[in-house]
Amino acid sequence: MADGMPHAPLVTRADSDAVVTLTLNRAAARNALSRAMMATLRSALEDIAAEASLRVIVLAAEGPVFCAGHDLREITAHRTDTDGGAGFFAATMADCGALMQAIVHHRLPVIAAVEHVATAAGCQLVASCDLAVAGAGARFCTPGVDIGLFCSTPAVALARAVPRKAAMEMLLTGAMIDAGEALRIGLVNRVVREGAALEEAVDLARGIAERSAVAVQMGKRAFNAQIDAPLAEAYRVASATMVENLLAADAAEGIGAFLEKRPPRWQHR
Incomplete structure (x- = not known):
């Protein structure tokens, strides 16, 4: 069950020849990375790794937000645990680290197709992908500092995707950057008209899939x-x-x- 809708998968899959598109499908929750969402996405990546006919993965999202980062409601609910949530928080961060490494170490190239907003761990998700295509209206930030929670784990991926000072400015200020600035600092590879990120990402994927x-x-x-x-x-x-x-x-x-x-x-x- 996803957001009260029975049988709605957290991640959907669509294959087109050698290109497979995985779509985050938790739009009502801004595609927040709950532990269930991360487990589902990681499982899908593992399934794809075993399919020899596939060449490239595209990662997209449904709804008005690409990914809002960790599920803060889920995190807050565990503050009443006997350990204050420490065990759950540690498991959540371990799950997140495992997911991002699964993308980086996947045998196939992974291309993010980003429309709208990618924040915190959602920005981390984009930075972890091999390539990224953004719609003109896409925006990115690591705003944990605004709520007293520095984006330390998003920093790992961000610092490997963009220059050090650009990463630190995003992390220290929490400021939102637009698609043009994301392109300038190297967080994304291409900016296309709004609504065309998935189409462009799939075209890019098909070109890569034609290679050895x-x-x-x-x-x-x-x-x-x-x-x-x-x-x-x-x-x-x-x-x-x-x-x-x-x-x-x-x-x-x-x-x-x-x-x-x-x-x-x-x-x-």
């Missing part, structure tokens, strides 16, 4: 392994991946096709 799946998946894995490593370790990881990739059938096919001036025929292995 083995190359894309190796590349995502190596990128995330090297990005925060010391320079020598980063080159070790990247070099090992290049060797692994060169030994793949698709690399032989792609290089051969380039030299022969013909389109490649990917085997995705």
Whole structure:
């Protein structure tokens, strides 16, 4: 049950060839990340990881808010627990960290399609995705400081997506930024007309899905392994991946096709 509506799933799924769209479907609650919502989304990601025919994931949302962050009503309800809510709060943050890492470490690229507002852990969700497309009316903030709860966990994803000082300004002021500013600092990759974010994200996903799946998946894995490593370790990881990739059938096919001036025929292995 979602928001009193029987049988309404918290996350819906739609497949189109090699692209799968997951849509947050808790609009009446501003798509807040309750523990049930996070578990459902993580389960959907796990299911997709096991389906070899899929190439790219798009993450969208129903309703007037992309995601309002953690479910503050759910959190507040547990303040009457015998431990003051400490156990529930710890489990909630662990669930959130696991979800964000599931996106980062997923074998497939994940593209956020953002309309309207993404706040706090909702902004964290966008920052955790590999790519993001925003409608012109989209806005982003990490406003925990306004309610005495610094957005420490959103800061992990935000600081890895945008420059340090841009992240700190968002975190320290809680100020809302528009889609244009999000594009300028690198939180999103593209800004499109309002209402067109999902269409653009799916088009972007289809373009990626046309590439060699083995190359894309190796590349995502190596990128995330090297990005925060010391320079020598980063080159070790990247070099090992290049060797692994060169030994793949698709690399032989792609290089051969380039030299022969013909389109490649990917085997995705």
